[in-house]
Each structure stands twice: as structure tokens, then as C-alpha cells.
Amino acid sequence: MQTPLPARTGSPLDPARSWALQHLDRPISLPELADRAKASVRTLTRRFTAETGVTPFQWLLQQRLLRARELLETTTLTVDQVADRSGLGSGESLRQHLNRHLGMTPAAYRSAFAHRSATTVQRA
Structure with missing residues (x-):
């Protein structure tokens, strides 16, 4: 079963979100997600929350x-x-x-x- 990837929004976080959707079955840490977004954990959390309205873990x-x-x-x-x-x-x-x-x-x-x-x- 393959989960469809989200539409590209042009956000620098798109690759991290797409990667996470393909790996939901495994543990995903905040530093790992930040690395995929090429951002610090703090920047990822701030941008992610601004774009989605929820924290990365939510x-x-x-x-x-x-x-x-x-x-x-x-x-x-x-x-x-x-x-x-x-x-x-x-x-x-x-x-x-x-x-x-x-x-x-x-x-x-x-x-x-x-x-x-x-x-x-x-x-x-």
C-alpha cells in the first residue's frame, strides 16, 4: 500500500513531509525530520507550525x-x-x-x- 504524496506547495518543508509520509511505519525523530528539511529543529518547528497549524509531532x-x-x-x-x-x-x-x-x-x-x-x- 502506498500513501499518496501531498501536493507540492513550494515550501522548503515539502521534501521532509513527503519523506515522512513514506516512512510512517518507523520512528521519526524531530532532529531527523529537521535534517530532511535542511533546517534546525527550532526552525523546522516554527515553520511547520506556521504552515500546518500543528506541531510536527501532531x-x-x-x-x-x-x-x-x-x-x-x-x-x-x-x-x-x-x-x-x-x-x-x-x-x-x-x-x-x-x-x-x-x-x-x-x-x-x-x-x-x-x-x-x-x-x-x-x-x-
Whole structure:
């Protein structure tokens, strides 16, 4: 599954955001993201917040939740597999974040929004 890249905005942060979207399944540190943006951590945080309205970590969480939702809708992966592939770590972490942000469990979300023709993705 490939997450589409965001539209280019002309921002110097575009390459960092694109890179992060391609690597949501792994830990991403603020210094690593700043390095990708060719900026200091302080500059990255200031510019990122000005452009997106959220901090880099809030944005990463939003993107990870979007990825998790996409996986829940389109695959039959287990909750733990979805959490791993979206960078949320564990099934429990995914449950907590979905409940906090949507008021639903992963099972309830999948039941409500899964496409009837969900693709089975069982690759490790």
C-alpha cells in the first residue's frame, strides 16, 4: 500500500513531509525530520507550525491515524498489524488514539467504514 504524496506547495518543508509520509511505519525523530528539511529543529518547528497549524509531532500523529484508518477500511490486517504499519506501535496504542480522536474502537471503525471489497493484505 502506498500513501499518496501531498501536493507540492513550494515550501522548503515539502521534501521532509513527503519523506515522512513514506516512512510512517518507523520512528521519526524531530532532529531527523529537521535534517530532511535542511533546517534546525527550532526552525523546522516554527515553520511547520506556521504552515500546518500543528506541531510536527501532531502532524505525524494525524498522518499515522489517517494511514491506520485507510488500512482498517481496505485490508483485513489485524489491529496489531495496522498499528505496526501505520507507526502507532501497538494495537493498544491504536485503540487509544482512535478512541480519543474518533470515539471508536478499531473494530467499530472497520465495521462502519470498511469497503465491502476489502483487499486482503497479509504480507509480513
